[in-house]
Amino acid sequence: MGRRKYTLEEKIKIVEELNKGLTNAQICKKYxxxxxxxxxxxxxxxxINATExxxxxxxxxxxxxxxxxxxxxELIGKKExxxxxxxxxxxxxNYLR
Numbered sequence: 001m002g003r004r005k006y007t008l009e010e011k012i013k014i015v016e017e018l019n020k021g022l023t024n025a026q027i028c029k030k031y032x033x034x035x036x037x038x039x040x041x042x043x044x045x046x047x048i049n050a051t052e053x054x055x056x057x058x059x060x061x062x063x064x065x066x067x068x069x070x071x072x073x074e075l076i077g078k079k080e081x082x083x084x085x086x087x088x089x090x091x092x093x094n095y096l097r
Contacts, residue, residue, distance in 0.1 A: 011041045018042070 018027055028035055058066070
């Protein structure tokens with residue numbers, strides 16, 4: 001019998017069931033996995049924080065950083081557009097080849 005590959009979504013679902021109150025033995029039996037595999041899933045999800053709730057509210061500092069990041073990306077986009085326009089103009093005038 002070959003090894004089963006679990007997707008990230010499946011791992012999250014399994015660990016969430018564990019967090020809801022099911023025991024390790026119940027989950028292992030339900031999904032036909034070993035306790036070491038379940039422990040590996042928990043460690044992997046702790047490392048990447050995949051079980052963090054998606055409806056988590058951003059702090060004011062995070063909101064300010066996101067807004068600043070958005071503004072900077074907008075500025076970079078404008079500068080790249082200006083640069084492209086200038087390069088096209090210079091090509092038309094035969095300064096750049």
